[in-house]
Structures are given as C-alpha cells and as structure tokens.
Amino acid sequence: MIKSRLDKLTASMRTSNLDAVILNPGPTLKYLSGLNFHLMERPVVLFIMPDKDPVLVLPELELPKVDLFPYKVQPIAYGEKPSEWDQAFRKAAQALGLGAKRIGVEPRQLRLMEFRHVKAGAPEADFPDASDVLAELRLKKDSVELDAMRKAVQIAQSALEAVIPQIKIGMTERELASELMVQLFHHGSEADIPFAPIICAGPNSANPHATPGERKLQAGDLLVVDWGAAYDGYISDLTRTFAVGEVDDECKKIHQIVQDSNAAGRAAAKPGVSCAEVDKAARGVIEKTGYGKYFTHRTGHGIGMESHEGPYIRGDNTQLLEPGMTFTVEPGIYLNGRNGARVEDNMVITEDGAESLSDMPREMRVVG
Amino acid sequence: MIKSRLDKLTASMRTSNLDAVILNPGPTLKYLSGLNFHLMERPVVLFIMPDKDPVLVLPELELPKVDLFPYKVQPIAYGEKPSEWDQAFRKAAQALGLGAKRIGVEPRQLRLMEFRHVKAGAPEADFPDASDVLAELRLKKDSVELDAMRKAVQIAQSALEAVIPQIKIGMTERELASELMVQLFHHGSEADIPFAPIICAGPNSANPHATPGERKLQAGDLLVVDWGAAYDGYISDLTRTFAVGEVDDECKKIHQIVQDSNAAGRAAAKPGVSCAEVDKAARGVIEKTGYGKYFTHRTGHGIGMESHEGPYIRGDNTQLLEPGMTFTVEPGIYLNGRNGARVEDNMVITEDGAESLSDMPREMRVVG
Numbered sequence A, B: 001m002i003k004s005r006l007d008k009l010t011a012s013m014r015t016s017n018l019d020a021v022i023l024n025p026g027p028t029l030k031y032l033s034g035l036n037f038h039l040m041e042r043p044v045v046l047f048i049m050p051d052k053d054p055v056l057v058l059p060e061l062e063l064p065k066v067d068l069f070p071y072k073v074q075p076i077a078y079g080e081k082p083s084e085w086d087q088a089f090r091k092a093a094q095a096l097g098l099g100a101k102r103i104g105v106e107p108r109q110l111r112l113m114e115f116r117h118v119k120a121g122a123p124e125a126d127f128p129d130a131s132d133v134l135a136e137l138r139l140k141k142d143s144v145e146l147d148a149m150r151k152a153v154q155i156a157q158s159a160l161e162a163v164i165p166q167i168k169i170g171m172t173e174r175e176l177a178s179e180l181m182v183q184l185f186h187h188g189s190e191a192d193i194p195f196a197p198i199i200c201a202g203p204n205s206a207n208p209h210a211t212p213g214e215r216k217l218q219a220g221d222l223l224v225v226d227w228g229a230a231y232d233g234y235i236s237d238l239t240r241t242f243a244v245g246e247v248d249d250e251c252k253k254i255h256q257i258v259q260d261s262n263a264a265g266r267a268a269a270k271p272g273v274s275c276a277e278v279d280k281a282a283r284g285v286i287e288k289t290g291y292g293k294y295f296t297h298r299t300g301h302g303i304g305m306e307s308h309e310g311p312y313i314r315g316d317n318t319q320l321l322e323p324g325m326t327f328t329v330e331p332g333i334y335l336n337g338r339n340g341a342r343v344e345d346n347m348v349i350t351e352d353g354a355e356s357l358s359d360m361p362r363e364m365r366v367v368g
Helices: A002-015 A027-033 A060-068 A082-096 A112-121 A131-139 A143-166 A173-186 A202-206 A249-268 A275-288 B002-015 B027-033 B060-068 B082-096 B112-121 B131-137 B143-166 B173-186 B202-206 B249-268 B275-288
Strands: A020-023 A045-048 A055-059 A074-078 A198-201 A222-227 A238-244 A300-302 A309-313 A326-329 A332-335 A339-342 A345-349 A354-356 B020-023 B045-048 B055-059 B074-078 B198-201 B222-227 B238-244 B300-302 B309-313 B326-329 B332-335 B339-342 B345-349 B354-356
Touching (some): A002 A020, A002 A045, A045 A082, A055 A060, A060 A074, A074 A082, A082 A112, A112 B112, A143 A173, A143 A222, A143 A238, A173 A222, A198 A202, A202 A222, A202 A332, A238 A249, A238 A339, A249 A326, A249 A332, A249 A345, A275 A309, B002 B020, B002 B027, B002 B045, B002 B131, B020 B027, B045 B082, B045 B112, B055 B082, B060 B074, B082 B112, B143 B222, B143 B238, B173 B222, B202 B332, B222 B339, B238 B339, B249 B326, B249 B332, B249 B339, B249 B345, B275 B326, B309 B326
Parallel strands (some): A055 A074
Antiparallel strands (some): A045 A055, A198 A222, A222 A238, A300 A309, A326 A345, A345 A354, B020 B045, B198 B222, B222 B238, B300 B326
8 A cells, every 4th residue: 555655756756747745754654654854953755756665864873774665665774974964865866866867855844964864866856845745645534534623523522521520620731731631632532632731711722822821711701722633643733612610602613603603614525616715705604794803724634644745725826636535724913902702613525525533512602 | 140151052063153143932042041942933032142132033022031031131023914024033143243253053943934034134254063062061051951851850740640540451542641741730740741651561562662552561571651741841751661561571571671671770870881882781791682673762861941952871882971961871672563561760860879860670570
C-alpha cells in the first residue's frame, strides 16, 4: 500500500515537471514510508526521483531504520560532526545527478537547516514549491485512514463527555484543560495530540487562539472548548461552546447563529461543490444577522495526519470537493472583550454528500 | 524581565554583527515574548532590531496577542489569502529598512516558508546563522525559569509516585506508559510533554531509546522509567530504575554502579568545571568496574524549554559550567539482550556548587 503511494507521487512528479522531491521528518515522510522519524538537531532527508531508488541521508545512529522501509532505499549516513554533514548531502546529490534539476520542496515542513544542506550538495538546482503535489497525495483518505479518524473523533468526544459533569464555576481554564488532557489519554488518545486543548471563557472566548489561563469560570461566561485526539497518526479537531450558568441574550443569540452557520456549512458540503461555496453557505448565515465582521477566520481546514492541511474552506478557494476529502466546518463569532462562540465538526465527503464524523450535541449546553 | 532578555539579545547582536534577527514560533520566540504562538500554515515572524520597536508579521486573527507583548511591538497583519502575505513581509522590511542588512536566522527552527516570505520582502539581505547567539541567551536560567523547572520536576515525580503502587507483574510496558501519561496530566503537566514516557523492562531496558511495547513485566526484570513533565513552557526529564520482584545479583550490581556514577557526576558539577569533567566523573565510576563499554551514550544534555539543548555533558565538550545552567546527569549500563539501568537527575549550577532539582529516591526500589 505504501509503495503504491510512492508510485503515485512519482507519476505526478512527471506531470508536474519535478525531477526530484525532498522530504524531512513530518507527515508526508511518514505517509510515504510508514515510519516515524524525529525532527531533531540532526538532518534526515529522503530524496525521491522517478525510476531510481530513493536516497536517504541520515545520522549513523538511525541506520537500523533503513531496513524497515517498505521499498528499497539507498542510505547515506553521516557521523556526529556537523561539519561533515554537507559532504553526505553532496554524495546524495551526486548519486542522483541532481546538478541543475528541479527539486520539489515542502516549505511548510522543510527547515532552513535541511534546505541549506541540500543546497550545498546541489547548488545549481531549483527548489520549486511542491506542496500542492504532495498535499494532493494525502487529500483523499482511504478507508484505513478514515477508520483512524473516526476513532480519533470518538476518543475526543468521550473524553469531553467525561469532563462536562466536572465543570464548576470557580474552576480555572487551566484546571479544566488539564482534566480534559487526563480524559483524552484515559480514553485512548496517543501521545501526539494535535494541539493542547483550547479552553477559554468569557472575554478569552472572544480570542479564537487563546491559551488556557488562570481565569476562573464565572456565571454568564461562554466557554469555548476546542480539542482533539490522536489515533494511529490521525487526529480529530472539534469545538463545542457551553454556557456557564445563566448567560445573557446576546450570548444565546450568537451561539444559535454559529450553530446554524455550522449546520449550513455541513449541509452545503458534497462532491463537486467548491470550498468557497461551503464557506459562503456558513458565512452567509452569520452575515445575514449583521455579525459578519465578527467571524474573523475561514470556515474550516482539511484534517488528517495534520490538524491543518488541504482542502481549506475559504471564500477564495475554488477547489472542488471530492469523495474522501476530510475537513472541519468551524464558524465562530467573537465579540472582543466580551464573549465568543464556535462550533466545529469533522466532515468527510462521501459519494453523494458528506458525513460528519463527529456527532456530539451542538446546542449550547449549560454547565457549572 | 522579558524586556531585559530582549535588551540582552540586541546587545549581543551588536557584538555579533547582526543587524536584525527573525524568529518564528518556537522556544526562542516564547522566551523573548512570554507568549505562545503556533507553528502553523500561516507564517508568524518577529523582526528584532536594536533601537527599533520589534515588528511582528502575523495573521489578522492573532492580532489580540499583540497587546500581550511585554514591550511595544509594531504589528503588520495579513488576511486569509496567501497571495497577499508577501506584501505584509515587504511592509515589514520597509518599516525596518532591511534592504541589504544581515538578518540572523535559526535554521533548526525557521522553515523555508517563513524564510521565503522574509526574503521576498528583503531580497538583498544576508541571512547568517544566529543559532549560537540565540542559544547563548537561554543557556543560564533565571529564578522564574528555575521555578517552572522545579515545578515540572515535582509534577513528574508525584505522577510516578502515584503509578508505582499500581505496577504489577504481567502488566505491559504500554499499559504502564499510558497510566503514567494520565498521572502526569492529573498532577498538572501541560500538554506539551517533552516526550512520551519511555518504559521498558528486561531485555528492552538494555535499549536506551526503546518504545514501550506489549511485553509484560516479569519477575527478575529491571524496569527503566524515563519520563518528564512540562510546566509553563519548561520541562523535566528524569529516569529511575526499579526491580520487578527479585532480581539477580548482576542487576543489583549494575544498578548500584549507575547510582554511584550518577552521584559522582552530580558531585563534580560546579561553576568553572567543564562539561567534560562532569562526564569523566560519572563515566570514571563505571569504567573502574569494567562496565565502561556498556555506558554507550553521553552523560547528559542541557534542559529547559527544550529537552535537548546546551550544555552537552560530553567527554569532548570543554565548555565551563556557570551558575544558572541546567542539565541532566544520566549514566546508564546496558547489557544487550538482558537488562539495563539508568538514573537521571536534573541539575542546576549554583553560585558555589550544584543542586539537583529532582530528589526522588534513587536506590533500586522493588515493584510488582
């Protein structure tokens, strides 16, 4: 199965005019090798070219991993002295004849460190952005991937359900976040959770990327919980918003609008519809109410091995949805200094529509 | 306090002939801002220049964070369209006059993505490696940092103490690792634990980098637990070795040697002593017994915001220890295919010696 992923890549390299692709440790390398490499102070780079065995530059102490590759790889190992590492990359470039070639890179994953080593080995080469070609590979999930994602959603949902009865006025955001972490691992999440739970209430809930802090939950707060779990290398990323005790009418109103917006976004998703149309469906609901300017981010993003990947559910993205694509629908309204609300689900496009992997109640439940 | 870190950086930039330094989300940005930024698909870059307010390029949705900076920062925000991001970087470069300047970078942290945006804004600039200047900043911990590290050690210790009574013969390494994760978060660890706990017994304990697996604990095993917690961005990294039921005399012997070696390494650490001397003190104890060739790694590494940073406690490192430096002392003996033992503490150099932040009993306790 993994070998076929590599074959698919080399086929699309040909049509994309890429002579080679380089990968450092990260989701794409894991997808194409089935192996976990650490992103560390020592560079690890896999060079892929059509019709040649891939070349792997790596530290000597990682050599045992070469035998675990599901296809033949030519290793070039280096020792502990950083001054000798460029030499290993020169060898790799020579072995593959990378002289003035077009070497595709993933700028969001590749660090300047690895890039400079590769460039030292192939100073005449061009390094076009191959993100689209590589993202395309991982865009449509197969059934094995979807099973892992379903499991990651289930773990996240049952962890939060276990926490809800414990939420009390006077608890800090941080206490709640730490209890949610405990429950995530209790319910079977892997250690590499996609992100630390974002738990923020009252004025902090109006910041879409707040960090849980020492503020205590107060009656009247909206409480935004944005969390996820990891299973078999795949992740979930969900949000639910709660009322802490009795909240005012505007809080109720913005939550209802966000919930309607989320439903409209989910309903719009199906094969052949563009990402922009899904964004528009969700955003339209909020704009109609006059709160449009308080929905300050895109409607969603792809999800899989990474918590942010394609397809991006943005107003300017004309990409058409296809079966197997997975993404979030997560509209929000943020009233600066007061309160915010967001409702987020994880969707998969099916043959004739879309399915939400997440099914936890979306209405504003009262806690505290 | 954080402002003084920035002042220290700008002072060392002058002596290092750096006109500017750029930082993306990671430990150094957190150290210099006190804030958490995500490493994501949207670039966030802080531009630092002496005598100017730092400029922060960031997505609009992160703008609320600008007010949280402990010093004045000039924000340049961009919207959701990636095609407009270069424009924000051009603005930043113009605002700071970065034309043909020397802009220091951290190649191990900076991604090609951020680098290319900055370069689009300042195509004539040079980008020298500023890793040493930046690492030097974080080398000596202040009292606030040490408090966080103490707390990270306490959380780790109390989490393991809670697990010890639950250890039973027949449990798998993986079950034990998962229970330790739960207890880490129960005791207040932050989500970003430095690494998943390494729990390995019997033959697996002889592999210093083993992953917990399905092997069940057996009477006669040595059980190595290498684990850590995170608090306020700082981490701990400890190891203790246990006897599962009755172990043979060689197990007892190698544990005692490792414990003595750990004590000797800790005793050797003080201001003005080199990293090599600490390594030699710990290693000497093991070598004297004839087990030297089974101690297959360096004695320790620096610790703080990252689990591997300077100073490295290696036989070839002549760097002198200074008050505020923090590092591990973690000698081990690994008898391939049989058993291994390691005892690891987290040390801080004081004005006249060194203190172990960790004080959990080091002798081989019996479990199971």
